[in-house]
Amino acid sequence: MRGALATRRPRERKGAVVQSKERMRVMAPLGADLVCSRLAPPFQGGLMWPRLTHGIKRASGSSDGCNILQYDLKLLNFLEVADTCLEEVSSDIGKLTNILHLALYRNKLTQIPEQINELEKLKFFDVSFNRLTSIPLKFSLVQLQTLNLSNNELAEVVDVGALKMLAILHIEHNKLTEFPTGMEHLANLSELHTSNNEITSIPSEIKELQGLRIFDISFNSLKDVPLELSSCRKLKTLDLTSNPLKDNRLKKMTSQCSPKAILDYIAKHGAKQGGGGGKKKGKGKKEVVEEEAVESNKRRIVIVQNKGDERRIVSYESVKEVRPYICCLLIKKLDLSDAATFKKFLTIQTKLHENECDMRTRATIATHSAEKLLLPLRYEAMATAHLNIVALGKTKKSSAVSLIDNLKRERDELKLKKKRQPKTGLYKFIELVDGKEELACLKNADQTVISLPPITNSEITKIKSEVMDVFIEITSPLSVSDCKYVMESLIKQMFAAGFQSRDDDDAEFNGLIIEPLRVVDESGDLRCLFPSKVDLQLNDVQRVDKLNAL
Numbered sequence: 001m002r003g004a005l006a007t008r009r010p011r012e013r014k015g016a017v018v019q020s021k022e023r024m025r026v027m028a029p030l031g032a033d034l035v036c037s038r039l040a041p042p043f044q045g046g047l048m049w050p051r052l053t054h055g056i057k058r059a060s061g062s063s064d065g066c067n068i069l070q071y072d073l074k075l076l077n078f079l080e081v082a083d084t085c086l087e088e089v090s091s092d093i094g095k096l097t098n099i100l101h102l103a104l105y106r107n108k109l110t111q112i113p114e115q116i117n118e119l120e121k122l123k124f125f126d127v128s129f130n131r132l133t134s135i136p137l138k139f140s141l142v143q144l145q146t147l148n149l150s151n152n153e154l155a156e157v158v159d160v161g162a163l164k165m166l167a168i169l170h171i172e173h174n175k176l177t178e179f180p181t182g183m184e185h186l187a188n189l190s191e192l193h194t195s196n197n198e199i200t201s202i203p204s205e206i207k208e209l210q211g212l213r214i215f216d217i218s219f220n221s222l223k224d225v226p227l228e229l230s231s232c233r234k235l236k237t238l239d240l241t242s243n244p245l246k247d248n249r250l251k252k253m254t255s256q257c258s259p260k261a262i263l264d265y266i267a268k269h270g271a272k273q274g275g276g277g278g279k280k281k282g283k284g285k286k287e288v289v290e291e292e293a294v295e296s297n298k299r300r301i302v303i304v305q306n307k308g309d310e311r312r313i314v315s316y317e318s319v320k321e322v323r324p325y326i327c328c329l330l331i332k333k334l335d336l337s338d339a340a341t342f343k344k345f346l347t348i349q350t351k352l353h354e355n356e357c358d359m360r361t362r363a364t365i366a367t368h369s370a371e372k373l374l375l376p377l378r379y380e381a382m383a384t385a386h387l388n389i390v391a392l393g394k395t396k397k398s399s400a401v402s403l404i405d406n407l408k409r410e411r412d413e414l415k416l417k418k419k420r421q422p423k424t425g426l427y428k429f430i431e432l433v434d435g436k437e438e439l440a441c442l443k444n445a446d447q448t449v450i451s452l453p454p455i456t457n458s459e460i461t462k463i464k465s466e467v468m469d470v471f472i473e474i475t476s477p478l479s480v481s482d483c484k485y486v487m488e489s490l491i492k493q494m495f496a497a498g499f500q501s502r503d504d505d506d507a508e509f510n511g512l513i514i515e516p517l518r519v520v521d522e523s524g525d526l527r528c529l530f531p532s533k534v535d536l537q538l539n540d541v542q543r544v545d546k547l548n549a550l
Contacts, residue, residue: 074098082106083428094118105129105148112136128152128170129358139163149174150193151355161185172196172216173355184208195219195239207231218242218496225250227270235259242496255498300511300542301495303531304332310375312518313442315527318381323440323453325476326379327483327530330370332513333502334470341499342465348493356489360429363476363486364454366442368461370469374444379519381438389441389449391456400439403455404430429454432477442473467502471517480528487530
């Protein structure tokens with residue numbers, strides 16, 4: 001139920017009056033008004049409903065927007081408030097002593113009250129995608145198993161040592177410079193997500209996390225990796241990419257080798273905590289040779305320009321009120337022939353859709369086999385009732401209406417199957433297209449629809465596990481800046497992960513070859529070109545601009 005409170009009807013116990021545990025979910029488009037609800041019906045067939053004395057309401061004219069007031073649902077065990085203008089959680093949240101699952105994601109929260117520690121039974125806590133700048137100095141939620149603080153503005157997470165049962169910790173996409181204290185006490189931790197922060201070192205206490213299976217510390221500021229990390233032998237996923245590591249061999253291994261191989265290398269060459277940078281005889285000359293070899297084969301991004309008039313995308317006026325913004329480029333001879341590399345490419349897109357793209361609501365990524373394109377491409381709006389596409393995984397055309405209906409059905413089935421699914425925003429993008437009279441689409445020059453963002457792209461232009469030119473489109477309902485931001489994030493992550501273009505004229509080429517594609521309006525005026533001379537400025541990466549395409 002959207003824009004109101006939804007509760008689950010309690011099961012009836014024969015011959016008895018019961019007060020059942022309740023679930024409550026509140027979801028609404030950002031900024032939408034939430035109405036105040038009161039549930040206190042009389043007895044019905046021997047059933048008694050808990051009384052909600054204060055619900056969720058829109059505080060009109062109030063600086064704090066939507067606000068949770070006081071609750072008197074003593075048996076409430078599930079509360080989810082998502083995609084609202086909620087800016088503050090009342091200290092009365094501590095009264096919900098039976099709460100097990102608390103999800104307050106995708107709102108406008110700036111802080112969490114200390115009373116959150118009064119929820120002694122809480123097992124799942126998600127406050128991702130907010131504006132948090134501070135949290136309680138110490139968490140004492142002894143039953144907590146999942147904590148998601150990702151995509152906020154936190155500069156520190158002070159003490160998590162009391163979270164003895166914690167298994168999954170998300171603190172990625174913040175402004176952290178160091179790990180939370182008390183990590184050595186998290187004996188049950190199996191997943192640690194810390195990417196996209198400003199962390200400069202991994203504490204030696206990492207060795208205490210013997211159950212750790214997933215550790216993502218990519219896109220941080222690590223220069224060394226401690227020897228103690230090699231003690232985490234159960235790691236199945238280890239991501240150290242996009243860090244300014246001083247050890248060039250390790251830096252290369254992070255994008256090419258298995259966690260076991262990386263841990264073995266760290267065990268032999270890892271930095272010991274407390275220094276120990278003494279020189280060993282016979283090493284100096286070898287290290288210099290290795291440095292020179294690395295420098296001579298330094299990875300590059302080559303930008304090639306093609307002035308052919310047909311190599312463009314025409315953005316029509318009709319998309320202005322639907323989905324106005326699009327950004328495109330071509331990656332030349334991208335080597336996806338290895339199955340693991342191909343899978344990694346798809347995984348990067350999935351993660352970007354979840355984070356940078358905000359579940360496809362901020363932007364959507366689509367990739368195509370360039371050889372299947374008929375340029376110039378057309379980006380225009382069509383009546384939803386008349387829009388058809390051979391969707392990914394299909395052999396025949398499907399209507400846009402049927403695709404949307406199928407997605408809505410999948411969403412509803414997922415909610416029923418996994419009522420406590422943490423990422424309930426998975427199908428959030430449906431709201432952007434459901435019930436719309438027109439939708440934006442990308443067409444080949446012969447009018448064949450090859451992309452229907454944010455729903456799907458076409459089976460006709462699907463990429464394969466081989467060396468090929470890959471066309472990438474990013475579309476957004478918000479701004480061209482969002483398109484460029486996501487495109488740059490994609491290229492940076494591909495580059496950091498070791499993706500490689502093949503150059504027939506240079507067998508030793510190491511890097512990516514990119515051709516910008518112009519987006520113009522119906523008059524031929526430039527709307528977008530990526531990358532421009534100021535885009536893709538990566539540290540320690542050589543950028544080469546060429547006038548003619550390879």
